[in-house]
Amino acid sequence: MRILVLGGSWFVGRVVVEDAVGRGHEVTVFNRGRSPAVLPEQVHRVTGDRDRAEDLRSLARQGPWDAAIDVSGSVPAAVLRAAELVAPVVDHYSFMSTISVYRDWPHAPVDEDSPLWDGDPTCDPLTRQWDPDAYGPLKVGCEMACQRVFGNDGLLILRPHVILGPHEYVGRLRWWLKRMHRGGQVLTPAPDRGIQPVDVRDLSNFVLNQVENGGVGIYNVAPDSGSASYGDMLRACADVVRSPQRPATLVWVDEDWLVSRGVTQWTELPLWRNAAAPWSMKTDRAQEAGLRCRPLTQTVDDTWAWLERGGRAVSHERFSEHGIDPAREQSLITQWLAEHRQV
Numbered sequence: 001m002r003i004l005v006l007g008g009s010w011f012v013g014r015v016v017v018e019d020a021v022g023r024g025h026e027v028t029v030f031n032r033g034r035s036p037a038v039l040p041e042q043v044h045r046v047t048g049d050r051d052r053a054e055d056l057r058s059l060a061r062q063g064p065w066d067a068a069i070d071v072s073g074s075v076p077a078a079v080l081r082a083a084e085l086v087a088p089v090v091d092h093y094s095f096m097s098t099i100s101v102y103r104d105w106p107h108a109p110v111d112e113d114s115p116l117w118d119g120d121p122t123c124d125p126l127t128r129q130w131d132p133d134a135y136g137p138l139k140v141g142c143e144m145a146c147q148r149v150f151g152n153d154g155l156l157i158l159r160p161h162v163i164l165g166p167h168e169y170v171g172r173l174r175w176w177l178k179r180m181h182r183g184g185q186v187l188t189p190a191p192d193r194g195i196q197p198v199d200v201r202d203l204s205n206f207v208l209n210q211v212e213n214g215g216v217g218i219y220n221v222a223p224d225s226g227s228a229s230y231g232d233m234l235r236a237c238a239d240v241v242r243s244p245q246r247p248a249t250l251v252w253v254d255e256d257w258l259v260s261r262g263v264t265q266w267t268e269l270p271l272w273r274n275a276a277a278p279w280s281m282k283t284d285r286a287q288e289a290g291l292r293c294r295p296l297t298q299t300v301d302d303t304w305a306w307l308e309r310g311g312r313a314v315s316h317e318r319f320s321e322h323g324i325d326p327a328r329e330q331s332l333i334t335q336w337l338a339e340h341r342q343v
């Protein structure tokens with residue numbers, strides 16, 4: 001197949017591109033060429049800015065494609081413009097959305113029919129600053145933009161939960177691995193909380209299987225919610241980094257206590273969120289359609305192996321807040337142990 005990937009050089013798109021080339025597809029990527037990613041040499045790279053209509057017009061002249069996969073859309077008006085301009089030269093369109101479109105997440109379980117935030121397919125926010133509160137509604141607007149152009153017959157919408165694996169640039173799993181490697185006492189909450197991040201390679205596999213089969217519709221994409229726990233992930237991180245000089249000692253701390261001490265959920269302790277249902281995404285539809293997810297421990301091991309090989313993710317200032325300050329972490333551990341008479 002001839003496949004166009006809008007994006008394709010940071011993380012999810014990059015893995016989709018490598019996977020698609022590995023499957024023998026003829027792949028075109030469209031991005032600004034700012035990231036240093038080394039893509040397979042067979043990839044046809046088109047440089048352009050998706051915010052500039054003339055760049056998209058000149059891209060469209062290089063079609064047709066059997067399928068386009070929009071991995072990089074987050075501004076509805078820009079997604080609408082791109083979809084309109086490439087629609088005449090693509091048969092099938094996929095849009096990479098997110099769990100954040102659900103209004104009730106992370107407070108209640110979500111399936112594909114759960115209520116969404118209000119969205120506007122023409123919205124063009126003046127600022128591109130990362131705003132966690134705007135992200136969900138903007139992605140809803142992006143989905144609506146795609147639906148406006150492609151209807152439901154030629155459109156596949158993916159709503160992944162958190163995505164992990166080699167090349168992850170947000171720095172969630174990467175931070176935990178590096179923290180465990182530093183060793184010593186490690187502040188760790190919620191060992192029994194179920195967790196369901198999806199490995200980027202499993203997401204890619206699912207998307208490409210769907211694309212190859214002309215799959216349409218909306219899919220939540222994540223492993224089963226009971227498949228692993230937060231504790232499993234953290235113990236796997238501690239195991240794989242193997243720092244015999246200074247092994248990591250996991251100090252399990254009560255979640256409400258952390259909240260009472262002002263620890264910022266999701267960022268200071270990545271992937272930890274003390275809400276009712278942060279990891280209760282229903283994914284039966286995708287599982288029935290063939291989604292297969294590897295064990296989280298394999299994602300942990302492979303991400304560490306990638307880091308050890310010198311793997312570097314693209315850097316993003318907006319995600320630099322991930323991870324707790326070492327002095328603050330130690331102070332919290334000391335307080336916790338003192339209060340619980342373990343020192």
Ligand SMILES: NC(=O)c1ccc[n+]([C@@H]2O[C@H](COP(=O)([O-])OP(=O)(O)OC[C@H]3O[C@@H](n4cnc5c(N)ncnc54)[C@H](OP(=O)(O)O)[C@@H]3O)[C@@H](O)[C@H]2O)c1
Nearest residue numbers: 007008009010011012013014031032033034035050072163
């Ligand atoms: N990370 C998660 O846990 C998570 C969870 C759920 C959903 N998602 C969704 O998954 C997707 C993540 O994708 P990714 O960032 O890993 O994708 P990616 O396709 O690997 O990287 C983003 C691409 O967009 C290009 N790009 C950025 N601005 C552009 C512009 N103005 N014009 C043209 N190209 C542009 C970048 O290249 P240049 O800089 O060279 O232009 C890069 O190739 C997002 O849609 C996100 O909403 C992520």
